Amino acid sequence: MKLSRELVKGTSAMLVLSVLSQKDLYGYMIIRELELRSETVFSMNEGTLYPVLHALEAERFLEAYWEEHDGRKRKYYHITKKGQKLLAEKKEEWQVYAEAVARVLNCAEA
Amino acid sequence: MKLSRELVKGTSAMLVLSVLSQKDLYGYMIIRELELRSETVFSMNEGTLYPVLHALEAERFLEAYWEEHDGRKRKYYHITKKGQKLLAEKKEEWQVYAEAVARVLNCAEA
C-alpha cells in the first residue's frame, strides 16, 4: 500500500475478500481491481497479497483453481461460505472501529 | 485494543495526539479519555501506549513534564507545534484511506 504504511495494516484480508465476493479473480487482477475501486488511493504490494491469499486458502476462506487463458496460466481464487462469513464479520468490525476513530478525532476538533 | 487486533494497527499515535491536542494529559488519563471518547469501543493497552508516548517525545512531537497532585506524581504530555502538524497529516491520511476502504466495500455490495 502507498500512504504511510502504518495506517494500512489489518485491512488487507478484508479488502481481498471483498473483491472476491463479487467474482473469482487471480492475484494480478485483485491488485488491479483494488487500485480501480480505491481510485488509486492504494495499490497492494505482491509481497503482501500472495501470503494473504495463501493464508486465506489454508484456512478454507478461499479455494483456488488454475485456468488457462490466452496461453497464460492463472490461479483463480473463489470465496467460500466460510469466507463470506469472515468478510461480513470484518466489515462489521471495520465500521465499528472507523466510527469510533471518527468520534475521537471529532471530539478533538470541537 | 480490543476488537480483532489486526484492525487496530497504525492509528495509535494519531489517537494519542488527538486527545493531547485538547489538553495536557498523563498516560493513565489518556487511556481513560480514549475509552470515553470511543464509547468503550477500544481501550489502549499500557504496553502499547507508553512506547508510543516515548517515541513521540523522542521525535519532539510531544514534550513531557512531571507534576504532583494529591500526593501522586504524574507525567504530563504536551503536544508541540510539530506534533500538531503531524496530527493534521495523519488525520488527512486516515480520512483518505477510510473513504477508499468504504468505496471498495461498497462496490462489493452493489
Place this chain on the structure above:
DNA sequence: AATAAATACCTTGTAATACGATGCATATAT
C-alpha cells in the same frame, strides 16, 4: 488492621503484518 482495587509509571519478549527486493517465466508493445 488487612486486603483488594484503583491509580500510576515502565520494560521485555513474542506474534502479527506489510513490504522491498528478488527470482522465474511468458507475452506484447516499441
Place this chain on the structure above:
DNA sequence: ATATATGCATCGTATTACAAGGTATTTATT
C-alpha cells in the same frame, strides 16, 4: 532487440501491538 506488462512466488527486515510482568502509592472494602 528491448522494455514493459503480465503472472506466479519467497525471503529477510522493519514496524507495530500486546500480554505479561515489575514497582509503588492511595483509596475502598471487609
